Amino acid sequence: MSCLIIKNDGIGDLIIVSGIIAELSRIFDGKVDLITCEQNIEIAENIFGIRNHLYVSRDNLRFRFLNSIFPTVKGIDEDTIKFLQLTKYQYVICLRRYIRESTLILMKSAIAEHKYCAWQFPTNTSFDIAKMSSNGWIHYSGPLHIVSEINYYQGFIEEIFQTKINPYPRLICADAITQSPVPKNVGICIGGNSSKYSIEYWIEILTKLNQDNWHIFLFGGVEVTQLAAQITQSVNIEKNLVGSLTLIDSIPYLERISFLIGNDTGFTHFASLIVPKCLIILGGGTFSRFFPWTNTPNQYVIYHSLDCFDCDWRCRHKTKQCLDLIQSSEVIRYFYDIINSDKIEKIRNLNPVEIQYQVGYMRLKEKSLRLRIKPHGHIDNNIDNFAQSRNYAKRINIGIKEKYLLILRIFISSMSSMPSRIFRFIMIKIIRILEIFLSKKTVDQIITSIKKIIHTNLKPLP
Numbered sequence: 001m002s003c004l005i006i007k008n009d010g011i012g013d014l015i016i017v018s019g020i021i022a023e024l025s026r027i028f029d030g031k032v033d034l035i036t037c038e039q040n041i042e043i044a045e046n047i048f049g050i051r052n053h054l055y056v057s058r059d060n061l062r063f064r065f066l067n068s069i070f071p072t073v074k075g076i077d078e079d080t081i082k083f084l085q086l087t088k089y090q091y092v093i094c095l096r097r098y099i100r101e102s103t104l105i106l107m108k109s110a111i112a113e114h115k116y117c118a119w120q121f122p123t124n125t126s127f128d129i130a131k132m133s134s135n136g137w138i139h140y141s142g143p144l145h146i147v148s149e150i151n152y153y154q155g156f157i158e159e160i161f162q163t164k165i166n167p168y169p170r171l172i173c174a175d176a177i178t179q180s181p182v183p184k185n186v187g188i189c190i191g192g193n194s195s196k197y198s199i200e201y202w203i204e205i206l207t208k209l210n211q212d213n214w215h216i217f218l219f220g221g222v223e224v225t226q227l228a229a230q231i232t233q234s235v236n237i238e239k240n241l242v243g244s245l246t247l248i249d250s251i252p253y254l255e256r257i258s259f260l261i262g263n264d265t266g267f268t269h270f271a272s273l274i275v276p277k278c279l280i281i282l283g284g285g286t287f288s289r290f291f292p293w294t295n296t297p298n299q300y301v302i303y304h305s306l307d308c309f310d311c312d313w314r315c316r317h318k319t320k321q322c323l324d325l326i327q328s329s330e331v332i333r334y335f336y337d338i339i340n341s342d343k344i345e346k347i348r349n350l351n352p353v354e355i356q357y358q359v360g361y362m363r364l365k366e367k368s369l370r371l372r373i374k375p376h377g378h379i380d381n382n383i384d385n386f387a388q389s390r391n392y393a394k395r396i397n398i399g400i401k402e403k404y405l406l407i408l409r410i411f412i413s414s415m416s417s418m419p420s421r422i423f424r425f426i427m428i429k430i431i432r433i434l435e436i437f438l439s440k441k442t443v444d445q446i447i448t449s450i451k452k453i454i455h456t457n458l459k460p461l462p
Contacts, residue, residue, distance in 0.1 A: 025049025
């Protein structure tokens with residue numbers, strides 16, 4: 001048997017499913033191909049058991065006609081799409097819970113006897129387009145109380161193959177590392193775009209660490225080189241490595257670090273495979289989806305809960321309050337609590353009031369389902385709850401009539417800003433064409449559906 005895994009996502013997203021992909025390789029005896037973004041080459045080539053690595057752009061694959069019919073394909077994407085159209089697999093598995101147009105195009109191009117997807121929330125597309133692109137796939141939609149991406153995909157794979165797997169992230173490059181950390185070496189990861197922590201707070205933290213004779217190693221991507229330069233002007237840094245290393249190149253430095261403080265970034269995920277203790281400053285944009293990993297011994301999370309969590313970083317405030325409320329003094333206090341005690345809590349919420357919410361509630365299609373439920377304060381690690389939901393899988397089979405209606409819904413949504421006179425003219429022309437090919441009864445049903453669509457004022461999701 002052969003299997004294709006689709007995971008065209010960020011670096012951190014790929015790291016957290018590396019263990020699940022390794023388990024799939026075990027199930028398929030190494031006959032596993034992986035599609036991911038070209039920025040993830042370092043990580044992809046260090047995942048155990050991958051036969052072929054296929055790469056695409058992060059987001060250049062887009063639908064262009066009616067937002068759903070024909071994709072725009074060029075460059076590296078074109079080569080991968082051609083490969084998919086000429087290759088048949090026994091299984092295709094798409095590991096995306098939050099799905100984008102680029103992934104839907106890859107799904108439509110893949111050929112396999114068995115196709116499995118687990119998306120719940122379209123991001124830069126609509127539910128209608130996601131459903132139409134998933135025609136013929138077995139679609140899983142797990143319980144919303146399972147927030148962690150690792151737990152969600154674990155339940156998904158275990159349900160498909162009816163076997164237990166070890167989902168813990170692991171990479172070839174980190175497997176053979178012999179840790180030799182220096183007690184007073186601390187790493188600081190200042191990366192991240194949407195989850196970026198305040199530079200003033202970073203300087204306050206580093207100033208305190210300096211006073212306590214810690215040797216500070218600064219990590220981050222090219223996008224934060226200016227931020228690093230500002231920090232180094234204010235604080236004495238042992239080594240500023242921002243923007244100068246690949247992930248693999250950073251390993252010799254990470255091996256010598258006893259503690260890392262970072263926010264929700266791909267580098268912090270990578271460092272968690274190497275550094276003995278990692279403190280993650282966690283905002284609310286994608287709260288608990290990626291950190292902490294399930295049952296990980298070396299991750300500690302600090303956050304301040306708010307009722308606007310899980311906003312996908314589409315912040316309604318002028319500044320990101322979920323990060324601003326995590327003051328530098330609280331980070332330092334937690335840092336030393338971790339160092340001084342092996343029994344300190346792994347997750348610290350600075351807000352004494354528990355906030356209730358469910359994953360993706362802002363994106364749910366049915367407003368009546370936008371209920372806020374309590375995920376045990378921070379995260380639900382009970383994977384057994386997933387296995388108890390036996391009827392959440394359904395093959396998506398779209399008939400001719402439903403396909404017409406989906407296309408019309410998408411078309412009407414895309415023309416929502418058009419002047420009413422032009423819109424009415426176009427709709428009459430469409431109906432006249434349908435009358436040539438369909439029965440009067442079917443056309444009448446479509447007209448009724450169009451009126452309902454217009455009445456509900458459907459608009460595509462951002």
